[in-house]
Amino acid sequence: MARPLDHAKRADLLAAVVRYIADHGLAELSLRPLAAELGTSSRMLIHYFTTKEELLVQALATQRPEMETLFADIADAAALRARLWDFWQANTAGAGQTSVRVMLQVLGAACAPRSPYVEYADAAIGTFVAALTEGLRATAVEHPEVVATLLVSGLRGILQDRLVTGDVDRTDRAARRLIEQNVV
Template sequence: MARPLDHQKRADLLAGVVAYIAGHGLAALSLRPLAAELGTSSRMLIYYFGTKEELLVQALATQRPDLTALFVDVVEPEALCDRLVGFFDLNSEGAEADSVRVLLQVLGAACAPDSPYQDYANAAIATFVTELAAALRRTGLAEDPEVVATLLVSALRGIIQDRMITGDRERTTRAARTLIAAVLPTRPR
């Protein structure tokens, strides 16, 4: 008889996966070193998660920001701009930076044909675009909210990636703020 899953152990393992990948990278991810770092065995990781890819997807799911909560109360253009600036800051160097570093690697891997990360990547992008488009509709800042949301999501992701690669905080901060102000002008120019 198979023993039941230890849900606390599973949660503890997921908590360590994102930090490990942020520090070691996704490209060379191997279960044995990951398991050793997490204080378990590769056999136990397979027992809990099935595959290496499923382990990563589940770990990222625990890190996904609540985008509905981020934008649900936004009805004023200035508030939307402030939320996007705050989101950029939090995700480029704040508390969420490790999760975003791993997410960027997963999004890159999802570009490969038959990627095991394709569904996760599609859902992550669609959720952000959908929630931002809803906020854009409420604020009246965009005639085509889905297109503007796509532009902002994709461009901010690129600027965050630029910062993580180059380490240039000043330039990328200016770029993010310039993008938000240009795409979402809250005052007449």
């Protein structure tokens, strides 16, 4: 008889997996060292999540903000600029930075042929672009989906720059300029 899932333990494992990936990286991730660090076994991880890829996708899902509602109440360009700047700041420090570090690794891994992360990465990008497109519609910007794509891709690139270089001032100025020039 299969052991029932302990949902609190499962949630704790997902949070710990995100921290582990942020600290150790995704490229060489193996279940045994991960399980040892989490104080469990690879068998238990498979019991809870079926596959390593499913474990990672579920861990990432716990970190993704509710994008569908992030820009839903935007009334004008000034409000959207402020919300994007708040989003930038939330994702460049503390737990937000950990989530971004992991997300960027998954997006990179999704570029590999037959990657198990393609579907997740595509949905994550698509959700962010769609939500921002709706926010941009309130500003009457021309081609809101194109501008949303530019903002999402540009901010993601600047986030990666910041994580690699550690240059807070330059990347903050670049993010602010990207937002101000595209949300008018």
